[in-house]
Amino acid sequence: MSEADCVTCGDSVTLPGDVEIGEIVDCGSCGTELEVVGVEPAELDEAPDLAEDWGE
């Protein structure tokens, strides 16, 4: 289990043990979706957002 900082809110995110590069996790504090861009040490970047379309 490794840790890395959330790019949005700065809180530390504990990553699941078997997480791999490219997987998406969310910050347990602010909820931002984060892409795992590195392991050992773990590194996170903002995930491409699937913007919701409200269609008006």
Next chain:
Amino acid sequence: MSEADCVTCGDSVTLPGDVEIGEIVDCGSCGTELEVVGVEPAELDEAPDLAEDWGE
């Protein structure tokens, strides 16, 4: 524009001009989904129903 009888309610269904075998139309009267199984003369059969799953 050809016509055929609905298998559920017996009403006559006017088919769109360019309709082809295998296409799905609904009966304008009872709403049953009908598969076009013949053209000239037009013939209709009940379409395989996509039963809704309410999951309880």
Next chain:
Amino acid sequence: MTLAASVVGASGFAGGELLRLLSAHPEFEVVQATSREYENHTVGSVHPNLRELDLRFTDPTDLDSVDALFTATPHGVSMENVQSYLAAADTLVDLSADFRLGSEAAYDEWYDGHSAPAYLDSATYALPELGRDGLEDADIVASGGCNATATMLALKPLVDAGLLTPEDQIVADLKVGSSEGGAGGGAASSHPERSGVVRPYAPTGHRHEAEIEEQLGLSLSFTVHAVDMVRGAAATCHTFPTGGDGGIETPDLWGAYRDAYEDEPFVRLVAGGSGVYRYPEPKSVAGTNLAEVGFAADGERVVAFAAIDNVMKGAAGQAVHAANIAFGLEETAGLDQQGLHPVGSP
């Protein structure tokens, strides 16, 4: 030809809907709209949809002469005032239960008697789909009850086709909106208490049974539930018809329902089909005078459905429809409102 019309009880829900219909009707002109509580106030101060109407409420004891007087008052008011109402109008169209039943005895059994039984013979029951006889030139038109209307529209084709007989078991399970309670309301109809309910409010012995028995010759068990909508009444009638010869199949039912309603301008058959809307639903007909009617066969059981807007087909719309017939107008005059899609809980 323009016919003069007034509405007694115009600050109520059914009365407001009458104003909406009559003010846009090609043949009627609204003369008076009465309210004791809101006398002198504009109609729009109570009914925000009618703000453009240049009309103020007047006192119900001071009625001008008109061709048609519509009364949308609580039970008891129109029987009490029937003489003065008939003095003011050629035709009285009453939306209450006061002239729906045929005999004083029936009022003794189901209500607390009747104070003007002599007038019962001058009254004609007014759900046109059950028959137009006597409506033309009627003195008193007695518009049907909303729950009875939904139930009878669901069942009538089965009776006409000889499938359902007076001996057969029928359970009518209704789900209705809060406007059925009228504008008065009480604690039970406050928003916090009435929101989100599925509430059995008349678990047994609903008075609409009386009307149905008189009109269709059927006796049935009634249970009414309040659900979270404002307009709408949906009847689910569980029937066990014994009148056919053997099992009743879907095509038989299509035949029976088409025979009953194919010339009716305000009945729409919805039974099965595809997509999201497969059976009658109140929200599809909200704001309109349409009844959606349908059915499902289930072995020995036939489930008959009907959905209406209680304020329209169940009250004001039905009354205007009957008035159109009574005055020899086009049946659909003033009643061509369309439903909406999508629509929430109207």
Next chain:
Amino acid sequence: MTLAASVVGASGFAGGELLRLLSAHPEFEVVQATSREYENHTVGSVHPNLRELDLRFTDPTDLDSVDALFTATPHGVSMENVQSYLAAADTLVDLSADFRLGSEAAYDEWYDGHSAPAYLDSATYALPELGRDGLEDADIVASGGCNATATMLALKPLVDAGLLTPEDQIVADLKVGSSEGGAGGGAASSHPERSGVVRPYAPTGHRHEAEIEEQLGLSLSFTVHAVDMVRGAAATCHTFPTGGDGGIETPDLWGAYRDAYEDEPFVRLVAGGSGVYRYPEPKSVAGTNLAEVGFAADGERVVAFAAIDNVMKGAAGQAVHAANIAFGLEETAGLDQQGLHPVGSP
């Protein structure tokens, strides 16, 4: 004693409710919560009420050993995986229909057969009010269907008292909320289409009839309506009992219902009385494991009512209740949630 528990299907509605209950339960500790779609995401990202829970979804094919494995997956999943589920857990508590019926034949008749019929004998039906036999130390606990639960709770006292017999006519008319459809949903469950409905969605032949027949020995006609609420199932059972000697009166019914339920911690009798809330209502029990049960006598007809929260008493709460029994815990452990008043449409 702390028991280890995992939830398969934890991103769904019933699964999320299991997490809510188990995470606050004095005797259980949640080990894993599975979701294929949300693997690695926090449980709170799907269930906002559980944001404080420090737990992430895991892959359902990678299960740790636990005391109790709860499965809240669509029909077919747990029968397919029963062997691996039982390998991971002492007790499997399944919320789907996969182990509710007693025989392969029943699955052939009502569903598309069964892929692991050998396990049907190890399963115990789990609505405790119908009997606790076999629940203690069961290998597979088969939690009941929500609509069947409401219906059976309404009817059981009439059967126990010998009033209702297998030959009697019964119509069960249900009104249910949108959470019954699960988190998946389709076009029909979008907010614009599903709001404000009274929609017959299973007019005939609902599969829950099978469960009821097996459990109560009754055959009945079922019609289910979608209404505008999220949580809740209300059953109105119109019965014509012939088992008594002569007319059934209200005191007889009070007797029968009290006999059936007076020791039951999760049944509340509501039948008549005063005030706004006189019969069972789903909104009074929303969020709780309570069933409100009641009745009204109407000549030859007895109308039996029950109202539950389909996600609680109809699913997760019932499952935890059964698990409490299976593990010899206090029956009400973790199930003391209170209802709300006022409350809208929960």
Next chain:
Amino acid sequence: MTLAASVVGASGFAGGELLRLLSAHPEFEVVQATSREYENHTVGSVHPNLRELDLRFTDPTDLDSVDALFTATPHGVSMENVQSYLAAADTLVDLSADFRLGSEAAYDEWYDGHSAPAYLDSATYALPELGRDGLEDADIVASGGCNATATMLALKPLVDAGLLTPEDQIVADLKVGSSEGGAGGGAASSHPERSGVVRPYAPTGHRHEAEIEEQLGLSLSFTVHAVDMVRGAAATCHTFPTGGDGGIETPDLWGAYRDAYEDEPFVRLVAGGSGVYRYPEPKSVAGTNLAEVGFAADGERVVAFAAIDNVMKGAAGQAVHAANIAFGLEETAGLDQQGLHPVGSP
């Protein structure tokens, strides 16, 4: 004179409403209604309110020649196909955002650019209350956005009267119904998730700001909340006008709003008064092309309100209104639908 009209995107919410309006319009006749998903199906299978319409969906790539082509497609579709649309029709009435802004640069800033910028000059913005110039005989009519429409109708009188200046602070806080999301919907718009919400869904930076800036010359801050209704958009605009000389009083505001709208057939002023309905409310105008507009003075702040039905005044009704002007018809032709009272959450 009967004008031929077709609707592209007719299975959607705005497209369905166009069908409702055009099929009952005295001057238009519907020729085609397109849907790729429902090709060959009756229009009534998707829009239950239009079951009586004898019309089936056709393929959008196969368009007949018409006088007016209405496009109610997602953003990007009409700019992609504008050439073929104009080949098929004298006038294109587009309900999407594709032709609302004046310049390619604006599309670069607020959207992902524009694929047919050459056509932007042929387009006229179509909210008639902002001005009818250029609408008559326009090639492309660009119907306004629903949230922008509500906001601009609330603010315009303050601008016209010189009270509100481009430098003034304005916050527009909107509450909107689920039909704004279109028939597609996603997880967030399922009934269980979307019911009962007050949900900030566009807390900042809504694209409608662009339209408003171009049309009214104001810059403002926008926040949009989803609330539990299907139809409706309500704008509450908190403004701090500095353009007047000293404090702004209620009579000044009445003057400004009357000046702006007294000849407008689709604007109703509601500001204060008595009774239950004192300010603009979406439910009073549901199903109609009316906008309720009002205001309240609060020291240095003026709160300007507007309420519309997003599918009508915010989309299909506005488009038909503009088309009526473009073709020289009576402005209100086909747009005389009345609102309802009482009404729930339409």
Next chain:
Amino acid sequence: MTLAASVVGASGFAGGELLRLLSAHPEFEVVQATSREYENHTVGSVHPNLRELDLRFTDPTDLDSVDALFTATPHGVSMENVQSYLAAADTLVDLSADFRLGSEAAYDEWYDGHSAPAYLDSATYALPELGRDGLEDADIVASGGCNATATMLALKPLVDAGLLTPEDQIVADLKVGSSEGGAGGGAASSHPERSGVVRPYAPTGHRHEAEIEEQLGLSLSFTVHAVDMVRGAAATCHTFPTGGDGGIETPDLWGAYRDAYEDEPFVRLVAGGSGVYRYPEPKSVAGTNLAEVGFAADGERVVAFAAIDNVMKGAAGQAVHAANIAFGLEETAGLDQQGLHPVGSP
């Protein structure tokens, strides 16, 4: 230790919620619950969720001695009776506005004066997140207003961090449920009139401004809208902070909000993130004492959000929280209710 507690105004919405909380609280025992209208009736006849409680309403003029007396009466009642209330109880926890403001002058300005100004100094304002000073051993605990609570929780971190100054422009736009109006209600709160609304009911000059000014030192503009839910208050505060040095970015805001609330047991931060629930929503906290608080940065504007259950965090829950502090109990005692998912419109 068991503390004796009574509730005056126990038939109301806030009073009923106090009963719910206190009857399940580990340290309190309910002695009396008063109602003039329902004297001698069971508590469950009014509050169906409390049917299991063996308690009947008593006369409010006949109070036993208790440790804590909770008063949930309309404005004016507790100031009138404060002497007798304090005679009966060590601590008076008042949920009305009667002791919220600090001075008689403030009551003259915002209300119709105060009839027991001598007691104002004995009162401590009770929203614990604003500070616990003086709560321990207070004679009178003045529980905050629901709309003020939501607004202050949203804004406090900006003030604490020095970002928002007393000179800055702030608009608070609130959306609230029908339970805020209390059980009394009037025509405007009947189900048909109140359903589906977005209704500006306090467009300007709401009295809660006074509380906020006293507590946070800010002056702001308030507009309150009724929306279709029963429980819930959502504050959207549009602020233009000038206290920082330059633009305010999201990480700054996270810092400010964490600093303010990281040790608070009843505040949950929700700001952005993924999934359906990205900002504070009342339905996620319904039935709980939680406040969801969040923010969004938009150039010079910061939008601050808070959502609470007005009957819980906005009334009874806040009062019990303060009482826990006043009596030196665990702060969260009796306040561990969980929210629900999915949930409709609670």
